[in-house]
Amino acid sequence: MKQKIGLGVGLAAILVWCLLPVAWIISxxxxxxxxxxxxxEGFLPQPGGGAGWQNYSDVIGDDQFRRAILNSIxxxxxxxxxxxxxxxxxxxxxxxxxxRGKRFVLTTALVIAMFPVVSLVGPLFDMWRTIGIYxxxxxxxxxxxxxxxxxxxxxxxxxxxxxPWEMEQAAQVDGATSWQAFRKVIVPLAAPGVFTAAILTFFxxxxxxxxxxxxxxxxxxxxxxxxxxxxxxxDPFSRPASLLAAGAVVATxxxxxxxxxxxxxxxxxxxxxxxxx
Amino acid sequence: xxxxxxxxxxxxYGDGFPAVNDVSIDVQDGEFMILVxxxxxxxxxxxxxxxxLEDITDGDMVIGERRVNDLAPRERNLAMVFQNYAxxxxxxxxxxxxxxxxxxxxxxxxxxxxxxxxxxxxELDEHLERKPGNLSGGQRQRVAMGRAIVRDADAFLFxxxxxxxxxxxxxxxxxxIARLQKRLGITTVYVTHDQTEAMTLGDRVAxxxxxxxxxxxxxxxxxxxxxxxxVAGFIGSPPMNFLPATVQGxxxxxxxxxxxxxxxxxxxxPEGKLLIAGIRPEHxxxxxxxxxxxxxxxxxxxxKVDVVEWLGNEAYAYIPxxxxxxxxxxxxxxxxxxxxDTMRSQLVVSLDGSSQIAEGDDAEIWVDARAMHLFDPETxxxxxxxxxxxxxxxxxxxxxxxxxxxxxxxxxxxH
Numbered sequence: 001m002k003q004k005i006g007l008g009v010g011l012a013a014i015l016v017w018c019l020l021p022v023a024w025i026i027s028x029x030x031x032x033x034x035x036x037x038x039x040x041e042g043f044l045p046q047p048g049g050g051a052g053w054q055n056y057s058d059v060i061g062d063d064q065f066r067r068a069i070l071n072s073i074x075x076x077x078x079x080x081x082x083x084x085x086x087x088x089x090x091x092x093x094x095x096x097x098x099x100r101g102k103r104f105v106l107t108t109a110l111v112i113a114m115f116p117v118v119s120l121v122g123p124l125f126d127m128w129r130t131i132g133i134y135x136x137x138x139x140x141x142x143x144x145x146x147x148x149x150x151x152x153x154x155x156x157x158x159x160x161x162x163x164p165w166e167m168e169q170a171a172q173v174d175g176a177t178s179w180q181a182f183r184k185v186i187v188p189l190a191a192p193g194v195f196t197a198a199i200l201t202f203f204x205x206x207x208x209x210x211x212x213x214x215x216x217x218x219x220x221x222x223x224x225x226x227x228x229x230x231x232x233x234x235d236p237f238s239r240p241a242s243l244l245a246a247g248a249v250v251a252t253x254x255x256x257x258x259x260x261x262x263x264x265x266x267x268x269x270x271x272x273x274x275x276x277x
Numbered sequence: 278x279x280x281x282x283x284x285x286x287x288x289x290y291g292d293g294f295p296a297v298n299d300v301s302i303d304v305q306d307g308e309f310m311i312l313v314x315x316x317x318x319x320x321x322x323x324x325x326x327x328x329x330l331e332d333i334t335d336g337d338m339v340i341g342e343r344r345v346n347d348l349a350p351r352e353r354n355l356a357m358v359f360q361n362y363a364x365x366x367x368x369x370x371x372x373x374x375x376x377x378x379x380x381x382x383x384x385x386x387x388x389x390x391x392x393x394x395x396x397x398x399x400e401l402d403e404h405l406e407r408k409p410g411n412l413s414g415g416q417r418q419r420v421a422m423g424r425a426i427v428r429d430a431d432a433f434l435f436x437x438x439x440x441x442x443x444x445x446x447x448x449x450x451x452x453x454i455a456r457l458q459k460r461l462g463i464t465t466v467y468v469t470h471d472q473t474e475a476m477t478l479g480d481r482v483a484x485x486x487x488x489x490x491x492x493x494x495x496x497x498x499x500x501x502x503x504x505x506x507x508v509a510g511f512i513g514s515p516p517m518n519f520l521p522a523t524v525q526g527x528x529x530x531x532x533x534x535x536x537x538x539x540x541x542x543x544x545x546x547p548e549g550k551l552l553i554a555g556i557r558p559e560h561x562x563x564x565x566x567x568x569x570x571x572x573x574x575x576x577x578x579x580x581k582v583d584v585v586e587w588l589g590n591e592a593y594a595y596i597p598x599x600x601x602x603x604x605x606x607x608x609x610x611x612x613x614x615x616x617x618d619t620m621r622s623q624l625v626v627s628l629d630g631s632s633q634i635a636e637g638d639d640a641e642i643w644v645d646a647r648a649m650h651l652f653d654p655e656t657x658x659x660x661x662x663x664x665x666x667x668x669x670x671x672x673x674x675x676x677x678x679x680x681x682x683x684x685x686x687x688x689x690x691x692h
Contacts, residue, residue, distance in 0.1 A: 164361065164363065166359045166360075166361060166363035167363050167365065169330050169350070169359070169363070170357070170359055170363035170365075170424075171365075171376070172329075172330070172349070172350040172351055173328055173329075173330070173350045173351070173355065173356070173357045174351075174356075174376050174377040174380060174424065174428075175351045175377050175380040175381055175428075176351060176380050177349075177351065180380065184376075185365055188367040189365075189366065189367060191367075
């Protein structure tokens, strides 16, 4: 009983810690701009200080914002897709094949993942300008992939190693080519790993600010986190805090949707029953 | 349907270790062939070379009329049941069984008909829509077999299919496999380390030790005419007794007394040399319950019985004895080869259930000398073998090649 109370208190503390800022930003997004400028205390909007859905319709009605959301979704999805496909193939090779320099590939991948993002911004800025992909989707997709691939490869190769060799051999004896065995048996079995890698990659791409603000200059490729910082509103001296809050809430919605979608696919113990009892 | 012919098959791994060394086995069309031996004898490697999951270093693998050495597994048209079943957990039982057909591009009606036929044969009808994870061990085993029989494969290959089941189920599935194979009449190669499965299932049994074929014969031939100490010790449960023995004037001197040797056997063994006598437990009996007619065919001796285990229909009596150093060394080596750990300096005697011999008694034991074999302690060869009834013994066909293979195996084991 004591343990249960302790557990409850602990959980509540963690929830408050994590969700209070989210709750606050939601509360802020429903307050009117004037009320915020005049100092609106309290969690709920004060009488006459509420804005209803006005902030949201303003945000969604804004061309710049819509464009940024589109950029973010496009860039993140493409980066995720490419990263997961490449990582799946690479991780399979790492888990199954013995080749020279395997350890080297793995360690290098890890080193890249640990590389400070900021230190790459300068060189990339110069390079992208020279080869002409500055301020394009591609210019963001490439760094996102190079930072998320290592993690995806590590996650996936761990999953592939768990899948018994026999599954694949059985498929080959049953008449499958190596590719068919991979596609029809190994990939479905590694699905939880694939979706885990996809979520991680998508998060990284969606949340990135440093690349987003340094490698773009116009709204053709600027993703949402960078765009929010440029979101000044009509008066440059008073930032539209409640409008920004509404924008931030809208920006989190795709992440929530993606997580809910993928989470169902991450069913632990999918391989149970493959081999012996 | 096809015969499988292995000619001088060799498998060497990167470090030069010969996992399979110069093995030749011919599996007839429709035959049930068993590959048996203790762990590390190369039996699974050999099976995987047949199916194509393992490269063949040297020799010819012929299935039907085709040499398949360089063919991929899918081009060999063989069906295999893996030790751990290797079912596809993301597919239902139905789709698991249908998997080979789908790969072959069969139409939906054909798939449905064949899957239902197979599931009926294996009594899996009510489980077709379930996932393998929800099945019991025996059911999974049957699904794995369903996946094999649903195709018109040239041969079935089994890799220790029963080793993950409990004892009772193992007995049932053993009968099931035997029945299925007889009904389908399909060539089958079955790998096991269990000598009971080898004896009960096989038309013929190939006994392997450290990658070298020791003897290829029917179960009865293996049992009555083992080629060497290894085969003699491996086949039979409880195992054959090995005793130090010296032949003098047509009689064998054993630790317990002297036994007259049948003449055909006496002529083949050297006199005065220390040998190892092999006698199966059931060739002993309580002298009190032996028929008079039978009694004269063997000899009797009196000895002190240490322990008696009475099982109802029979009883096992244990009689300790002192072995020579030379014999003991050979027997210890044999135990290592057989994966065993018991020191065999005791005699196991199977007595009739009606025997009154009790622990600590000085009992009179009768031994059937006709069934005794004598082995050379240095080479382990059976000196009293009846080669006409021993199937194929590679060591007798080409002693030099066999000796070279044995040496290679021993060298590899020593490193």
